[in-house]
Amino acid sequence: MAVILEFTVDAAEFLLGGTLEQATGVELIELERVIPLGNQSIPFLWVVADDFETFERSVRTQPAVAALDQFGVIDRHGLYRIEWAVDPPNQLIDGLVDANATLLEAHHGERWLFRIRFPAHDLLTQFYTYCTDHEIRIHVERVFPLSHPPRRGPVFDLSPEQREALVLAIDRGYFETPREVTLDELAADLEISQQALSDRIRRGVQQVLVDSLSALETV
Known part of the structure; x- marks a missing residue:
C-alpha cells in the first residue's frame, strides 16, 4: 500500500537547499512536482521574485552549480533547472529517486518541507535508512497510508x-x-x-x- 511521508529538513542538510539558501532577490522557492521522480536528480524549481537577475547571479556564483537554466517567467514565477558541478549532486534527492518516490510538494520556509509518496512502506524505510547512512537529519512530521489519512490532528492535508x-x-x-x-x-x-x-x-x-x-x- 502506498504511504505518504511529510518531513522537514534544514537547508544545510542537502546540497540543493544549501545552495538556494545563499540566493538573494527571491521570495519563494518550490520544487516542481515530478511524478514520479524516476532517474531525474536535477529538479526543476519555481522561483517567485521581482529581480530574477539578482537571483540568477547569486546562484551561478555558487561553486557547486555548473549551470542555471531559465525556461520562462509567468507572473513573477520563473521556472529553472540547476545542473551541478559536483558528484553526487544531491544526496537527499538521490535517496528519493532510489526509493521510487513521488514528489508531491517541496518548498522552503524557515526549513524545507517535503511531502513524498512511496509505493510501499518498505521503500519509505529504505529512504529513511538512506538518510541515516548519509547523515541527513530529517524531521518526520507525519506518516500515513494513502487510503487512510490520519484521524488525529488536521482533517485536511495541509502543510x-x-x-x-x-x-x-x-x-x-x-x-x-x-x-x-x-x-x-x-x-x-x-x-x-x-x-x-x-x-x-x-x-x-x-x-x-x-x-x-x-x-x-x-x-
Missing part, C-alpha cells in the same frame, strides 16, 4: 504553513464580504511577503477543495 495562513485569514475576516483585513496586513503579521502569503492561501484553499470533493466521492 503547517498553509494551515497557519488559512486560520489567520479566517480569524481576521479575510474571507468576509467586505474584507476586514488586507493581504498585506496578514503578511505583516506572519512576517512574510504578500506574494508568499497569497501562494499559501491559494494552495491551502485548493487542497481543502480537493480533499472535500474526494471525500464526497467516497460517500
Whole structure:
C-alpha cells in the first residue's frame, strides 16, 4: 500500500537547499512536482521574485552549480533547472529517486518541507535508512497510508504553513464580504511577503477543495 511521508529538513542538510539558501532577490522557492521522480536528480524549481537577475547571479556564483537554466517567467514565477558541478549532486534527492518516490510538494520556509509518496512502506524505510547512512537529519512530521489519512490532528492535508495562513485569514475576516483585513496586513503579521502569503492561501484553499470533493466521492 502506498504511504505518504511529510518531513522537514534544514537547508544545510542537502546540497540543493544549501545552495538556494545563499540566493538573494527571491521570495519563494518550490520544487516542481515530478511524478514520479524516476532517474531525474536535477529538479526543476519555481522561483517567485521581482529581480530574477539578482537571483540568477547569486546562484551561478555558487561553486557547486555548473549551470542555471531559465525556461520562462509567468507572473513573477520563473521556472529553472540547476545542473551541478559536483558528484553526487544531491544526496537527499538521490535517496528519493532510489526509493521510487513521488514528489508531491517541496518548498522552503524557515526549513524545507517535503511531502513524498512511496509505493510501499518498505521503500519509505529504505529512504529513511538512506538518510541515516548519509547523515541527513530529517524531521518526520507525519506518516500515513494513502487510503487512510490520519484521524488525529488536521482533517485536511495541509502543510503547517498553509494551515497557519488559512486560520489567520479566517480569524481576521479575510474571507468576509467586505474584507476586514488586507493581504498585506496578514503578511505583516506572519512576517512574510504578500506574494508568499497569497501562494499559501491559494494552495491551502485548493487542497481543502480537493480533499472535500474526494471525500464526497467516497460517500
